[in-house]
Amino acid sequence: MQIALDIASWTLLIAGGAFVFTGGLGALRMPDFYTRMHAASLTDSLGTILVLFGIALQAGVSLAALKLITITLFLLLTSPTAAYALANAARLSGVNPEHVVATNEQR
Amino acid sequence: MVVLFGLFLLTLLVITALGIVNADNLFAAVMLMGIFSLQMAAIFFVLDAADVALTEAAVGAGVATMLLLGALALTKDKEKRRRRRRWPAIVIVTVTTLMMIYATFDMPRLGDPQAPVHQHVAPWYLSETPKVIDIPNVVTAILASFRGYDTLGEVFVIFTAGVGVMFILANGSGNGRRTMVPSADSTGLRHHLVPRVVGRLLVPFIVLFGLYVQFHGEYGPGGGFQAGALISAGLILYALVEGEKEALRAIPLSVLVGMIAFGAFLFGAVGVVGMLFGGNFLDYSVLLSNPVAGQHLGIMLVELGVGITVTGVLLTIFHTIAARRKDH
Amino acid sequence: MEFFGLYNYWVFAVLLMIGLYTVMSKANLIKKLIGMSIFQSAVFLLYITMDKVEGGTAPILKPGVDGQIYSNPLPQVLILTAIVVGVATLALGLAIVVRISESYGTIEEDEVREIDRE
Numbered sequence: 001m002q003i004a005l006d007i008a009s010w011t012l013l014i015a016g017g018a019f020v021f022t023g024g025l026g027a028l029r030m031p032d033f034y035t036r037m038h039a040a041s042l043t044d045s046l047g048t049i050l051v052l053f054g055i056a057l058q059a060g061v062s063l064a065a066l067k068l069i070t071i072t073l074f075l076l077l078t079s080p081t082a083a084y085a086l087a088n089a090a091r092l093s094g095v096n097p098e099h100v101v102a103t104n105e106q107r
Numbered sequence: 108m109v110v111l112f113g114l115f116l117l118t119l120l121v122i123t124a125l126g127i128v129n130a131d132n133l134f135a136a137v138m139l140m141g142i143f144s145l146q147m148a149a150i151f152f153v154l155d156a157a158d159v160a161l162t163e164a165a166v167g168a169g170v171a172t173m174l175l176l177g178a179l180a181l182t183k184d185k186e187k188r189r190r191r192r193r194w195p196a197i198v199i200v201t202v203t204t205l206m207m208i209y210a211t212f213d214m215p216r217l218g219d220p221q222a223p224v225h226q227h228v229a230p231w232y233l234s235e236t237p238k239v240i241d242i243p244n245v246v247t248a249i250l251a252s253f254r255g256y257d258t259l260g261e262v263f264v265i266f267t268a269g270v271g272v273m274f275i276l277a278n279g280s281g282n283g284r285r286t287m288v289p290s291a292d293s294t295g296l297r298h299h300l301v302p303r304v305v306g307r308l309l310v311p312f313i314v315l316f317g318l319y320v321q322f323h324g325e326y327g328p329g330g331g332f333q334a335g336a337l338i339s340a341g342l343i344l345y346a347l348v349e350g351e352k353e354a355l356r357a358i359p360l361s362v363l364v365g366m367i368a369f370g371a372f373l374f375g376a377v378g379v380v381g382m383l384f385g386g387n388f389l390d391y392s393v394l395l396s397n398p399v400a401g402q403h404l405g406i407m408l409v410e411l412g413v414g415i416t417v418t419g420v421l422l423t424i425f426h427t428i429a430a431r432r433k434d435h
Numbered sequence: 436m437e438f439f440g441l442y443n444y445w446v447f448a449v450l451l452m453i454g455l456y457t458v459m460s461k462a463n464l465i466k467k468l469i470g471m472s473i474f475q476s477a478v479f480l481l482y483i484t485m486d487k488v489e490g491g492t493a494p495i496l497k498p499g500v501d502g503q504i505y506s507n508p509l510p511q512v513l514i515l516t517a518i519v520v521g522v523a524t525l526a527l528g529l530a531i532v533v534r535i536s537e538s539y540g541t542i543e544e545d546e547v548r549e550i551d552r553e
Contacts, residue, residue: 078305154506162518163518171522229508428533
Protein backbone atom coordinates (compact mmCIF):
# COMPACT_ATOMS: atom_id res chain seq x y z
CA MET A 1 0.00 0.00 0.00
CA GLN A 2 2.79 2.37 0.90
CA ILE A 3 4.64 1.50 -2.33
CA ALA A 4 1.53 2.23 -4.39
CA LEU A 5 1.09 5.59 -2.64
CA ASP A 6 4.74 6.42 -3.19
CA ILE A 7 4.59 5.58 -6.88
CA ALA A 8 1.41 7.63 -7.31
CA SER A 9 3.02 10.55 -5.46
CA TRP A 10 6.13 10.42 -7.56
CA THR A 11 4.15 10.28 -10.79
CA LEU A 12 2.04 13.26 -9.83
CA LEU A 13 5.05 15.28 -8.71
CA ILE A 14 7.04 14.56 -11.84
CA ALA A 15 4.06 15.30 -14.08
CA GLY A 16 3.43 18.56 -12.23
CA GLY A 17 7.07 19.53 -12.55
CA ALA A 18 7.05 18.73 -16.27
CA PHE A 19 3.99 20.93 -16.78
CA VAL A 20 5.51 23.86 -14.89
CA PHE A 21 8.74 23.47 -16.87
CA THR A 22 6.79 23.48 -20.12
CA GLY A 23 4.99 26.59 -18.99
CA GLY A 24 8.27 28.31 -18.28
CA LEU A 25 9.64 27.27 -21.65
CA GLY A 26 6.54 28.61 -23.34
CA ALA A 27 6.77 31.90 -21.47
CA LEU A 28 10.27 32.32 -22.84
CA ARG A 29 9.83 31.18 -26.41
CA MET A 30 6.40 32.33 -27.47
CA PRO A 31 6.36 35.32 -29.81
CA ASP A 32 3.64 37.48 -28.37
CA PHE A 33 2.28 38.67 -25.03
CA TYR A 34 -1.01 36.79 -25.21
CA THR A 35 0.52 33.47 -26.28
CA ARG A 36 3.04 33.79 -23.45
CA MET A 37 0.23 34.43 -20.95
CA HIS A 38 -1.62 31.41 -22.33
CA ALA A 39 1.41 29.16 -21.88
CA ALA A 40 2.28 30.40 -18.41
CA SER A 41 -1.17 30.50 -16.84
CA LEU A 42 -2.67 27.24 -18.10
CA THR A 43 0.29 25.07 -17.30
CA ASP A 44 0.85 26.76 -13.95
CA SER A 45 -2.67 26.02 -12.78
CA LEU A 46 -2.49 22.37 -13.74
CA GLY A 47 1.08 21.95 -12.55
CA THR A 48 0.44 23.31 -9.07
CA ILE A 49 -2.69 21.18 -8.66
CA LEU A 50 -0.76 18.03 -9.58
CA VAL A 51 2.13 18.87 -7.26
CA LEU A 52 -0.17 19.63 -4.34
CA PHE A 53 -2.12 16.42 -4.84
CA GLY A 54 1.14 14.48 -4.96
CA ILE A 55 2.16 15.96 -1.61
CA ALA A 56 -1.32 15.44 -0.14
CA LEU A 57 -1.10 11.72 -0.96
CA GLN A 58 2.04 11.54 1.14
CA ALA A 59 0.37 13.19 4.08
CA GLY A 60 -2.30 10.52 4.44
CA VAL A 61 -5.67 11.38 5.92
CA SER A 62 -4.86 14.21 8.32
CA LEU A 63 -5.23 17.91 8.91
CA ALA A 64 -2.25 18.59 6.66
CA ALA A 65 -4.02 16.92 3.71
CA LEU A 66 -7.13 18.99 4.35
CA LYS A 67 -5.06 22.18 4.39
CA LEU A 68 -3.41 21.18 1.11
CA ILE A 69 -6.79 20.56 -0.54
CA THR A 70 -7.96 23.97 0.66
CA ILE A 71 -4.87 25.61 -0.81
CA THR A 72 -5.55 23.79 -4.09
CA LEU A 73 -9.10 25.14 -4.20
CA PHE A 74 -7.83 28.64 -3.47
CA LEU A 75 -5.26 28.41 -6.25
CA LEU A 76 -7.89 27.06 -8.65
CA LEU A 77 -9.90 30.20 -8.00
CA THR A 78 -7.20 32.83 -8.06
CA SER A 79 -4.75 31.67 -10.70
CA PRO A 80 -7.12 31.90 -13.71
CA THR A 81 -8.56 35.15 -12.36
CA ALA A 82 -5.10 36.68 -12.21
CA ALA A 83 -4.43 35.55 -15.79
CA TYR A 84 -7.73 37.06 -16.92
CA ALA A 85 -7.03 40.34 -15.12
CA LEU A 86 -3.58 40.55 -16.69
CA ALA A 87 -4.82 39.85 -20.21
CA ASN A 88 -7.69 42.29 -19.78
CA ALA A 89 -5.36 45.01 -18.53
CA ALA A 90 -3.09 44.43 -21.53
CA ARG A 91 -6.02 44.63 -23.92
CA LEU A 92 -7.24 47.85 -22.33
CA SER A 93 -3.80 49.45 -22.56
CA GLY A 94 -3.60 48.70 -26.23
CA VAL A 95 -1.33 45.69 -26.49
CA ASN A 96 -2.57 44.00 -29.63
CA PRO A 97 -1.99 40.39 -30.67
CA GLU A 98 0.69 40.11 -33.27
CA HIS A 99 -0.95 38.25 -36.08
CA VAL A 100 -4.62 38.86 -36.52
CA VAL A 101 -5.68 35.63 -38.12
CA ALA A 102 -9.33 35.63 -39.11
CA THR A 103 -9.99 37.39 -42.40
CA ASN A 104 -12.97 37.23 -44.69
CA GLU A 105 -11.39 34.72 -47.06
CA GLN A 106 -10.75 32.20 -44.34
CA ARG A 107 -14.30 32.35 -42.92
CA MET B 108 18.90 16.98 -1.02
CA VAL B 109 17.63 19.93 0.93
CA VAL B 110 21.12 21.41 0.73
CA LEU B 111 20.97 21.41 -3.07
CA PHE B 112 17.57 23.04 -3.00
CA GLY B 113 18.90 25.72 -0.68
CA LEU B 114 21.90 26.33 -2.95
CA PHE B 115 19.64 26.61 -5.99
CA LEU B 116 17.38 29.12 -4.27
CA LEU B 117 20.33 31.23 -3.16
CA THR B 118 21.78 31.37 -6.68
CA LEU B 119 18.38 32.34 -8.04
CA LEU B 120 18.27 35.09 -5.44
CA VAL B 121 21.51 36.62 -6.69
CA ILE B 122 20.33 36.42 -10.30
CA THR B 123 17.06 38.17 -9.38
CA ALA B 124 18.95 40.90 -7.55
CA LEU B 125 21.17 41.50 -10.59
CA GLY B 126 18.02 41.68 -12.70
CA ILE B 127 16.55 44.31 -10.40
CA VAL B 128 19.65 46.49 -10.64
CA ASN B 129 19.68 46.37 -14.41
CA ALA B 130 15.96 46.81 -15.01
CA ASP B 131 15.15 50.04 -16.79
CA ASN B 132 11.42 49.84 -16.49
CA LEU B 133 10.61 50.44 -12.83
CA PHE B 134 7.45 48.37 -13.05
CA ALA B 135 9.57 45.35 -13.96
CA ALA B 136 11.93 46.17 -11.09
CA VAL B 137 9.04 46.21 -8.62
CA MET B 138 7.72 42.87 -9.87
CA LEU B 139 11.18 41.36 -9.60
CA MET B 140 11.35 42.73 -6.05
CA GLY B 141 8.18 40.78 -5.27
CA ILE B 142 9.75 37.61 -6.67
CA PHE B 143 12.90 38.36 -4.64
CA SER B 144 10.87 38.58 -1.44
CA LEU B 145 9.08 35.31 -2.22
CA GLN B 146 12.39 33.55 -2.75
CA MET B 147 13.65 34.96 0.54
CA ALA B 148 10.56 33.53 2.22
CA ALA B 149 11.30 30.11 0.71
CA ILE B 150 14.91 30.27 1.92
CA PHE B 151 13.78 31.26 5.40
CA PHE B 152 11.50 28.24 5.45
CA VAL B 153 14.31 25.91 4.36
CA LEU B 154 16.40 27.33 7.21
CA ASP B 155 13.70 26.39 9.78
CA ALA B 156 12.39 29.90 10.41
CA ALA B 157 8.67 29.38 9.89
CA ASP B 158 7.41 32.60 11.51
CA VAL B 159 9.89 34.74 9.64
CA ALA B 160 9.01 33.05 6.33
CA LEU B 161 5.33 33.82 6.86
CA THR B 162 6.09 37.44 7.74
CA GLU B 163 8.42 37.94 4.79
CA ALA B 164 5.89 36.47 2.37
CA ALA B 165 2.98 38.50 3.71
CA VAL B 166 4.81 41.78 4.32
CA GLY B 167 7.65 41.71 1.81
CA ALA B 168 5.98 40.13 -1.17
CA GLY B 169 2.52 41.49 -0.48
CA VAL B 170 2.55 44.85 1.25
CA ALA B 171 5.86 46.21 -0.04
CA THR B 172 4.89 45.42 -3.64
CA MET B 173 1.58 47.20 -3.14
CA LEU B 174 3.32 50.28 -1.68
CA LEU B 175 5.86 50.43 -4.49
CA LEU B 176 3.15 50.06 -7.15
CA GLY B 177 1.13 52.81 -5.51
CA ALA B 178 4.12 55.13 -5.49
CA LEU B 179 4.89 54.24 -9.12
CA ALA B 180 1.35 55.13 -10.10
CA LEU B 181 1.87 58.60 -8.70
CA THR B 182 5.28 59.19 -10.31
CA LYS B 183 6.96 58.17 -13.52
CA ASP B 184 7.63 54.54 -14.10
CA LYS B 185 10.65 54.58 -16.35
CA GLU B 186 14.19 55.18 -15.34
CA LYS B 187 16.50 57.23 -17.51
CA ARG B 188 19.23 55.10 -19.02
CA ARG B 189 22.73 56.23 -18.10
CA ARG B 190 25.41 55.51 -20.62
CA ARG B 191 28.40 55.56 -18.31
CA ARG B 192 28.86 53.13 -15.44
CA ARG B 193 30.13 54.49 -12.19
CA TRP B 194 33.56 52.93 -12.04
CA PRO B 195 34.59 54.07 -8.52
CA ALA B 196 31.39 52.56 -7.14
CA ILE B 197 31.98 49.23 -8.88
CA VAL B 198 35.57 49.10 -7.64
CA ILE B 199 34.61 49.88 -4.04
CA VAL B 200 31.80 47.33 -4.13
CA THR B 201 33.97 44.56 -5.58
CA VAL B 202 36.80 45.14 -3.12
CA THR B 203 34.37 45.10 -0.19
CA THR B 204 32.76 41.89 -1.43
CA LEU B 205 36.12 40.16 -1.64
CA MET B 206 37.06 41.35 1.83
CA MET B 207 33.79 40.07 3.25
CA ILE B 208 34.16 36.70 1.54
CA TYR B 209 37.64 36.45 2.99
CA ALA B 210 36.20 37.25 6.42
CA THR B 211 33.54 34.56 6.18
CA PHE B 212 36.12 31.80 6.36
CA ASP B 213 36.22 32.40 10.08
CA MET B 214 32.48 31.95 10.57
CA PRO B 215 31.13 28.67 11.93
CA ARG B 216 29.84 26.19 9.39
CA LEU B 217 26.12 26.33 8.65
CA GLY B 218 24.23 24.35 11.26
CA ASP B 219 27.08 23.77 13.65
CA PRO B 220 25.52 23.04 17.06
CA GLN B 221 28.63 24.28 18.86
CA ALA B 222 28.51 27.74 17.34
CA PRO B 223 28.61 30.51 19.94
CA VAL B 224 25.19 31.84 18.94
CA HIS B 225 23.51 28.66 20.18
CA GLN B 226 25.25 28.54 23.52
CA HIS B 227 24.14 31.10 26.05
CA VAL B 228 20.68 32.62 25.88
CA ALA B 229 18.87 30.37 23.37
CA PRO B 230 18.91 27.13 25.42
CA TRP B 231 17.61 29.16 28.37
CA TYR B 232 14.65 30.38 26.30
CA LEU B 233 13.95 26.89 24.96
CA SER B 234 13.95 25.38 28.43
CA GLU B 235 12.16 28.16 30.28
CA THR B 236 9.24 28.58 27.88
CA PRO B 237 7.40 25.37 28.85
CA LYS B 238 7.78 26.23 32.54
CA VAL B 239 7.00 29.93 32.64
CA ILE B 240 4.75 30.52 29.65
CA ASP B 241 3.71 27.10 28.41
CA ILE B 242 2.87 27.85 24.80
CA PRO B 243 4.32 25.76 21.97
CA ASN B 244 5.57 28.56 19.71
CA VAL B 245 8.80 29.74 21.32
CA VAL B 246 9.20 32.63 18.89
CA THR B 247 5.89 34.17 19.94
CA ALA B 248 6.78 33.63 23.57
CA ILE B 249 10.05 35.49 23.20
CA LEU B 250 8.51 38.18 21.00
CA ALA B 251 5.54 38.96 23.20
CA SER B 252 6.75 38.17 26.67
CA PHE B 253 10.48 37.76 27.22
CA ARG B 254 11.37 40.56 24.80
CA GLY B 255 8.07 42.39 24.89
CA TYR B 256 9.75 45.76 25.28
CA ASP B 257 11.30 45.50 21.80
CA THR B 258 7.91 44.68 20.35
CA LEU B 259 6.41 47.71 22.06
CA GLY B 260 9.05 49.85 20.38
CA GLU B 261 8.26 48.24 17.07
CA VAL B 262 4.55 49.00 17.41
CA PHE B 263 5.47 52.61 18.03
CA VAL B 264 7.64 52.61 14.90
CA ILE B 265 4.75 51.35 12.79
CA PHE B 266 2.46 53.91 14.39
CA THR B 267 4.94 56.68 13.56
CA ALA B 268 5.23 55.49 9.97
CA GLY B 269 1.46 55.58 9.54
CA VAL B 270 1.19 59.05 11.07
CA GLY B 271 4.17 60.21 9.02
CA VAL B 272 2.66 59.07 5.73
CA MET B 273 -0.59 60.76 6.64
CA PHE B 274 1.25 64.01 7.36
CA ILE B 275 3.20 63.93 4.15
CA LEU B 276 0.51 62.85 1.75
CA ALA B 277 -2.92 63.38 3.13
CA ASN B 278 -4.10 66.64 1.79
CA GLY B 279 -5.43 65.47 -1.50
CA SER B 280 -3.42 66.90 -4.33
CA GLY B 281 -0.62 69.03 -3.05
CA ASN B 282 -1.90 72.52 -3.35
CA GLY B 283 -3.32 72.82 0.11
CA ARG B 284 -6.84 71.61 -0.40
CA ARG B 285 -7.77 69.40 2.51
CA THR B 286 -9.56 66.51 0.93
CA MET B 287 -9.33 62.83 1.60
CA VAL B 288 -12.53 62.11 -0.26
CA PRO B 289 -12.07 59.98 -3.37
CA SER B 290 -13.27 61.33 -6.68
CA ALA B 291 -16.71 60.46 -7.94
CA ASP B 292 -15.54 58.05 -10.61
CA SER B 293 -13.69 55.72 -8.32
CA THR B 294 -15.68 52.65 -9.10
CA GLY B 295 -12.80 50.26 -8.90
CA LEU B 296 -13.16 47.20 -11.03
CA ARG B 297 -16.94 47.26 -11.09
CA HIS B 298 -17.20 46.72 -14.80
CA HIS B 299 -14.91 43.74 -14.88
CA LEU B 300 -17.03 40.82 -13.88
CA VAL B 301 -14.53 38.07 -13.26
CA PRO B 302 -12.21 39.83 -10.79
CA ARG B 303 -15.20 41.34 -9.06
CA VAL B 304 -16.98 38.03 -8.47
CA VAL B 305 -13.86 36.17 -7.43
CA GLY B 306 -12.70 39.06 -5.27
CA ARG B 307 -15.98 39.28 -3.43
CA LEU B 308 -15.93 35.52 -2.95
CA LEU B 309 -12.44 35.52 -1.50
CA VAL B 310 -12.39 38.55 0.80
CA PRO B 311 -14.26 36.89 3.70
CA PHE B 312 -11.96 33.88 3.57
CA ILE B 313 -8.84 36.03 3.54
CA VAL B 314 -10.03 38.00 6.56
CA LEU B 315 -10.97 34.74 8.29
CA PHE B 316 -7.55 33.31 7.61
CA GLY B 317 -5.98 36.48 8.95
CA LEU B 318 -7.95 36.12 12.17
CA TYR B 319 -6.92 32.46 12.38
CA VAL B 320 -3.27 33.41 12.06
CA GLN B 321 -3.72 36.10 14.72
CA PHE B 322 -5.18 33.88 17.38
CA HIS B 323 -3.27 30.74 16.46
CA GLY B 324 0.06 32.49 16.76
CA GLU B 325 0.79 30.81 20.06
CA TYR B 326 0.44 27.27 18.71
CA GLY B 327 1.97 27.55 15.29
CA PRO B 328 3.62 30.13 13.11
CA GLY B 329 1.63 33.31 13.26
CA GLY B 330 1.06 36.31 15.42
CA GLY B 331 0.13 39.95 15.19
CA PHE B 332 2.27 41.18 12.29
CA GLN B 333 1.36 38.45 9.84
CA ALA B 334 -2.31 38.71 10.75
CA GLY B 335 -2.29 42.47 10.31
CA ALA B 336 -0.69 42.16 6.88
CA LEU B 337 -3.15 39.44 5.80
CA ILE B 338 -6.30 41.22 6.98
CA SER B 339 -5.23 44.48 5.40
CA ALA B 340 -4.42 42.62 2.16
CA GLY B 341 -7.95 41.22 2.11
CA LEU B 342 -9.48 44.63 2.72
CA ILE B 343 -7.24 46.22 0.07
CA LEU B 344 -8.52 43.58 -2.37
CA TYR B 345 -12.04 44.67 -1.45
CA ALA B 346 -11.11 48.32 -2.05
CA LEU B 347 -9.57 47.48 -5.43
CA VAL B 348 -12.57 45.49 -6.57
CA GLU B 349 -15.41 47.63 -5.30
CA GLY B 350 -13.85 51.09 -5.48
CA GLU B 351 -12.50 53.50 -2.92
CA LYS B 352 -15.83 54.96 -1.94
CA GLU B 353 -17.38 51.61 -1.05
CA ALA B 354 -14.32 50.60 0.92
CA LEU B 355 -14.32 53.87 2.83
CA ARG B 356 -17.99 53.39 3.54
CA ALA B 357 -17.31 49.90 4.90
CA ILE B 358 -14.48 51.00 7.19
CA PRO B 359 -14.31 54.78 7.44
CA LEU B 360 -11.05 56.61 7.91
CA SER B 361 -11.90 57.68 11.41
CA VAL B 362 -12.21 54.00 12.40
CA LEU B 363 -8.83 53.27 10.82
CA VAL B 364 -7.13 56.11 12.62
CA GLY B 365 -8.77 54.95 15.82
CA MET B 366 -7.45 51.46 15.21
CA ILE B 367 -3.91 52.73 14.81
CA ALA B 368 -4.03 54.51 18.12
CA PHE B 369 -5.98 51.81 19.93
CA GLY B 370 -3.53 49.01 19.17
CA ALA B 371 -0.54 50.88 20.53
CA PHE B 372 -2.57 52.05 23.48
CA LEU B 373 -3.63 48.47 24.28
CA PHE B 374 -0.05 47.29 24.30
CA GLY B 375 1.06 50.11 26.58
CA ALA B 376 -1.97 49.64 28.80
CA VAL B 377 -1.16 45.97 29.41
CA GLY B 378 2.30 47.03 30.52
CA VAL B 379 1.02 49.74 32.87
CA VAL B 380 -1.65 47.43 34.33
CA GLY B 381 1.16 45.02 35.13
CA MET B 382 2.85 47.80 37.06
CA LEU B 383 -0.39 48.69 38.85
CA PHE B 384 -0.73 45.10 40.04
CA GLY B 385 2.71 45.19 41.63
CA GLY B 386 5.00 43.71 38.98
CA ASN B 387 7.37 45.34 36.54
CA PHE B 388 6.34 47.10 33.33
CA LEU B 389 5.12 44.46 30.84
CA ASP B 390 5.20 41.72 33.46
CA TYR B 391 2.26 39.51 32.61
CA SER B 392 2.54 37.03 35.49
CA VAL B 393 0.72 39.34 37.87
CA LEU B 394 -2.30 39.93 35.63
CA LEU B 395 -4.20 36.91 36.87
CA SER B 396 -3.90 34.79 39.98
CA ASN B 397 -2.23 31.94 38.10
CA PRO B 398 1.08 33.26 36.61
CA VAL B 399 0.98 30.97 33.56
CA ALA B 400 -2.62 31.97 32.76
CA GLY B 401 -1.58 35.57 33.27
CA GLN B 402 1.15 35.12 30.68
CA HIS B 403 -1.38 33.66 28.23
CA LEU B 404 -3.74 36.59 28.73
CA GLY B 405 -0.95 39.09 28.41
CA ILE B 406 0.40 37.54 25.22
CA MET B 407 -3.04 37.37 23.65
CA LEU B 408 -3.84 41.02 24.42
CA VAL B 409 -0.46 42.22 23.24
CA GLU B 410 -0.64 40.33 19.95
CA LEU B 411 -4.15 41.70 19.45
CA GLY B 412 -2.82 45.22 19.92
CA VAL B 413 -0.05 44.60 17.41
CA GLY B 414 -2.47 43.13 14.86
CA ILE B 415 -4.90 46.02 15.16
CA THR B 416 -2.18 48.65 14.74
CA VAL B 417 -0.60 46.93 11.74
CA THR B 418 -3.98 46.56 10.01
CA GLY B 419 -4.85 50.17 10.64
CA VAL B 420 -1.51 51.52 9.44
CA LEU B 421 -1.40 49.48 6.23
CA LEU B 422 -4.96 50.35 5.29
CA THR B 423 -4.41 54.04 6.06
CA ILE B 424 -1.30 54.14 3.91
CA PHE B 425 -3.20 52.46 1.07
CA HIS B 426 -6.13 54.88 1.26
CA THR B 427 -3.79 57.87 1.49
CA ILE B 428 -1.90 56.83 -1.62
CA ALA B 429 -5.08 55.94 -3.50
CA ALA B 430 -6.80 59.22 -2.71
CA ARG B 431 -3.87 61.25 -3.97
CA ARG B 432 -4.71 62.62 -7.34
CA LYS B 433 -2.01 62.88 -9.91
CA ASP B 434 -2.37 66.29 -11.49
CA HIS B 435 0.56 67.30 -13.59
CA MET C 436 31.66 20.56 2.59
CA GLU C 437 33.31 23.82 3.45
CA PHE C 438 31.78 25.35 0.33
CA PHE C 439 28.25 24.30 1.22
CA GLY C 440 28.64 25.47 4.77
CA LEU C 441 29.74 28.94 3.74
CA TYR C 442 27.69 29.52 0.59
CA ASN C 443 24.99 31.35 2.51
CA TYR C 444 27.49 33.88 3.80
CA TRP C 445 28.91 34.48 0.33
CA VAL C 446 25.46 35.08 -1.08
CA PHE C 447 24.86 37.48 1.80
CA ALA C 448 28.03 39.40 0.92
CA VAL C 449 27.13 39.58 -2.77
CA LEU C 450 23.54 40.70 -2.10
CA LEU C 451 24.70 43.31 0.40
CA MET C 452 27.03 44.82 -2.15
CA ILE C 453 24.44 44.69 -4.93
CA GLY C 454 22.07 46.63 -2.70
CA LEU C 455 24.78 49.11 -1.77
CA TYR C 456 25.77 49.62 -5.41
CA THR C 457 22.15 50.33 -6.31
CA VAL C 458 21.83 52.94 -3.57
CA MET C 459 25.17 54.55 -4.42
CA SER C 460 25.13 54.77 -8.16
CA LYS C 461 21.59 54.75 -9.52
CA ALA C 462 20.07 58.20 -9.79
CA ASN C 463 16.40 57.28 -9.73
CA LEU C 464 15.01 57.70 -6.22
CA ILE C 465 12.68 54.71 -6.34
CA LYS C 466 15.55 52.52 -7.55
CA LYS C 467 17.55 53.68 -4.57
CA LEU C 468 14.74 52.66 -2.22
CA ILE C 469 14.52 49.24 -3.86
CA GLY C 470 18.29 48.89 -3.41
CA MET C 471 17.93 49.72 0.27
CA SER C 472 15.30 47.00 0.51
CA ILE C 473 17.68 44.46 -1.06
CA PHE C 474 20.35 45.53 1.43
CA GLN C 475 17.98 44.92 4.35
CA SER C 476 16.96 41.51 2.99
CA ALA C 477 20.61 40.49 2.77
CA VAL C 478 21.07 41.27 6.47
CA PHE C 479 17.99 39.17 7.28
CA LEU C 480 19.57 36.30 5.35
CA LEU C 481 22.71 36.54 7.48
CA TYR C 482 20.82 36.36 10.76
CA ILE C 483 18.52 33.52 9.77
CA THR C 484 21.48 31.56 8.42
CA MET C 485 23.02 31.73 11.85
CA ASP C 486 19.99 30.26 13.52
CA LYS C 487 19.95 26.88 11.82
CA VAL C 488 21.05 23.86 13.84
CA GLU C 489 21.87 20.62 12.09
CA GLY C 490 19.02 18.16 12.38
CA GLY C 491 16.86 20.77 14.03
CA THR C 492 13.37 21.86 13.23
CA ALA C 493 11.31 24.99 13.64
CA PRO C 494 11.22 26.13 17.28
CA ILE C 495 7.65 25.04 17.98
CA LEU C 496 7.72 22.72 20.95
CA LYS C 497 5.99 19.40 20.50
CA PRO C 498 4.92 18.15 23.92
CA GLY C 499 5.24 14.39 23.47
CA VAL C 500 8.56 14.20 21.65
CA ASP C 501 11.68 13.99 23.77
CA GLY C 502 15.19 14.90 22.80
CA GLN C 503 14.16 16.93 19.75
CA ILE C 504 16.69 19.49 18.61
CA TYR C 505 15.23 22.90 17.90
CA SER C 506 16.69 25.69 15.84
CA ASN C 507 17.63 28.85 17.62
CA PRO C 508 14.57 31.09 18.09
CA LEU C 509 16.41 34.28 19.00
CA PRO C 510 17.53 35.57 15.58
CA GLN C 511 14.04 34.88 14.27
CA VAL C 512 12.54 37.25 16.83
CA LEU C 513 15.00 39.99 15.90
CA ILE C 514 14.35 39.57 12.20
CA LEU C 515 10.55 39.58 12.64
CA THR C 516 10.86 43.05 14.11
CA ALA C 517 13.34 44.11 11.45
CA ILE C 518 11.14 43.07 8.52
CA VAL C 519 8.20 45.12 9.70
CA VAL C 520 10.37 48.13 10.53
CA GLY C 521 11.89 47.86 7.05
CA VAL C 522 8.49 48.06 5.42
CA ALA C 523 7.55 51.03 7.59
CA THR C 524 10.71 52.84 6.47
CA LEU C 525 9.94 51.97 2.84
CA ALA C 526 6.45 53.44 3.20
CA LEU C 527 7.77 56.73 4.57
CA GLY C 528 10.49 56.89 1.94
CA LEU C 529 7.96 56.36 -0.83
CA ALA C 530 5.71 59.09 0.57
CA ILE C 531 8.64 61.53 0.45
CA VAL C 532 9.47 60.45 -3.12
CA VAL C 533 5.88 61.11 -4.19
CA ARG C 534 6.07 64.60 -2.74
CA ILE C 535 9.40 65.27 -4.42
CA SER C 536 7.95 64.12 -7.71
CA GLU C 537 5.06 66.50 -7.37
CA SER C 538 7.19 69.48 -6.39
CA TYR C 539 10.05 69.05 -8.85
CA GLY C 540 8.35 67.09 -11.60
CA THR C 541 11.05 64.46 -11.73
CA ILE C 542 12.51 61.72 -9.58
CA GLU C 543 16.02 61.60 -10.98
CA GLU C 544 18.41 62.82 -8.36
CA ASP C 545 20.66 64.95 -10.56
CA GLU C 546 17.72 66.72 -12.18
CA VAL C 547 16.37 67.54 -8.74
CA ARG C 548 19.72 68.99 -7.81
CA GLU C 549 19.77 71.06 -11.03
CA ILE C 550 16.35 72.51 -10.32
CA ASP C 551 17.41 73.27 -6.77
CA ARG C 552 20.43 75.14 -7.93
CA GLU C 553 18.40 77.61 -9.95
